[in-house]
Amino acid sequence: xxxxVGIDIGMKFHHCFFIDQxxxxxxxxxxxxxxxxxxxxxxxxxxxxKTDIDTISLEATGHYWYALYEKLLKEYSQxxxxxxxxxxxxxxxxxxxxxxxxxxxxxxxxxxxxxxxLASRIPEGMLAELRDLSRxxxxxxxxxxxxxxxxxxxxxxxxxxxxxxxxxxxxxTLLTILKETPFPEQILKLGKEKLLCIIRKASKNRLGKEFAxxxxxxxxxxxxxxxxxxxxxxxxxxxxxxxxxxKSQISELxxxxxxxxxxxxxxxxxxxxIGKVNSAAILSEIGDLKSLNNNNGQAIVALAGLDxxxxxxxxxxxxxxxxxxxxxxxxxxIYESVFVAVFTxxxxxxxxxMIYLKHxxxxxxxxxxxxxxxxxxxxxxxSVLKYQNNYNEP
Numbered sequence: 561x562x563x564x565v566g567i568d569i570g571m572k573f574h575h576c577f578f579i580d581q582x583x584x585x586x587x588x589x590x591x592x593x594x595x596x597x598x599x600x601x602x603x604x605x606x607x608x609x610k611t612d613i614d615t616i617s618l619e620a621t622g623h624y625w626y627a628l629y630e631k632l633l634k635e636y637s638q639x640x641x642x643x644x645x646x647x648x649x650x651x652x653x654x655x656x657x658x659x660x661x662x663x664x665x666x667x668x669x670x671x672x673x674x675x676x677x678l679a680s681r682i683p684e685g686m687l688a689e690l691r692d693l694s695r696x697x698x699x700x701x702x703x704x705x706x707x708x709x710x711x712x713x714x715x716x717x718x719x720x721x722x723x724x725x726x727x728x729x730x731x732x733t734l735l736t737i738l739k740e741t742p743f744p745e746q747i748l749k750l751g752k753e754k755l756l757c758i759i760r761k762a763s764k765n766r767l768g769k770e771f772a773x774x775x776x777x778x779x780x781x782x783x784x785x786x787x788x789x790x791x792x793x794x795x796x797x798x799x800x801x802x803x804x805x806x807k808s809q810i811s812e813l814x815x816x817x818x819x820x821x822x823x824x825x826x827x828x829x830x831x832x833x834i835g836k837v838n839s840a841a842i843l844s845e846i847g848d849l850k851s852l853n854n855n856n857g858q859a860i861v862a863l864a865g866l867d868x869x870x871x872x873x874x875x876x877x878x879x880x881x882x883x884x885x886x887x888x889x890x891x892x893x894i895y896e897s898v899f900v901a902v903f904t905x906x907x908x909x910x911x912x913x914m915i916y917l918k919h920x921x922x923x924x925x926x927x928x929x930x931x932x933x934x935x936x937x938x939x940x941x942x943s944v945l946k947y948q949n950n951y952n953e954p
Contacts, residue, residue, distance in 0.1 A: 565605070735800055742797070845893070867882065898916075
């Protein structure tokens with residue numbers, strides 16, 4: 561007896577639908593996203609032998625499915641989680657356009673019965689922890705960059721000349737100066753000698769008298785606004801506190817990430833352009849190679865959403881773009897790594913740079929050439945992880 565169970569996920573409650581192997585309804589019910597609701601679900605599941613239940617299917621709606629998935633996984637192995645993009649693609653099967661919680665749950669239950677739609681790959685154990693920490697680091701980095709941009713916008717108003725002091729953006733020395741003297745007039749009031757002491761300490765003696773005199777001079781001739789000092793002071797101090805907090809969190813995360821799967825991360829870091837941060841991100845998003853659909857690098861290309869999205873009909877041929885139907889975290893990590901390999905890596909003859917230059921020489925656009933190098937890196941990553949050998953230039 562093959563029973564298929566579909567669960568439509570919601571924030572406060574979920575809807576469950578049982579069907580048999582012929583697609584006939586057995587039962588459906590709504591249960592709350594709490595202990596009482598979970599007990600109701602398991603009471604209905606336990607009416608059948610575990611061997612009679614073919615598949616329990618969930619839709620990965622936001623983060624609301626995590627708790628239920630964990631509880632089900634302790635009792636059942638036949639659980640599949642489907643990407644909402646895939647489940648949405650089957651809606652048009654019903655030409656009437658009916659949409660309700662029961663109909664959604666029934667459609668999810670039917671997915672593994674009627675089609676070969678691939679379920680999402682859910683990492684477990686340490687690999688799941690590595691992925692969560694890696695994604696959290698990217699989130700914190702994004703927040704840090706947002707605060708830095710906000711602080712820069714404030715400085716552009718009160719001290720536009722700051723960009724001549726720090727041409728590469730907000731750095732430790734500039735933050736230290738701002739903590740002590742947020743406004744140009746305070747720099748002048750502080751004096752050159754005290755300013756020099758602050759700068760030397762903040763820069764660990766890399767910057768000296770010449771730099772201090774430059775800061776003092778720019779502060780004396782600034783054209784920045786001189787109003788709303790209390791508001792700007794609070795904004796500057798709060799922004800600095802946030803920047804320091806985010807940097808501290810990132811440092812803690814980096815230490816934690818570097819201690820996980822050291823050998824695998826070391827293998828990935830042998831590839832030009834892949835550093836400590838992106839090696840953890842790539843490894844966590846790929847997971848176990850055995851779970852990939854294809855036994856080659858093309859599986860990683862697809863997983864990253866770097867495969868081409870083809871639009872053709874008759875004589876019409878649309879522009880080819882990448883599908884972006886994959887992990888955006890993996891795509892970002894590979895893209896960033898290729899960018900480093902092409903433009904800043906010490907080995908200017910690495911194959912990713914050569915691929916980029918070859919495509920540029922053929923008249924390809926910058927992004928197209930980079931994507932070609934990204935495709936190659938996916939295949940290299942697969943090979944390095946599969947054979948457990950360090951990367952060697954061909």
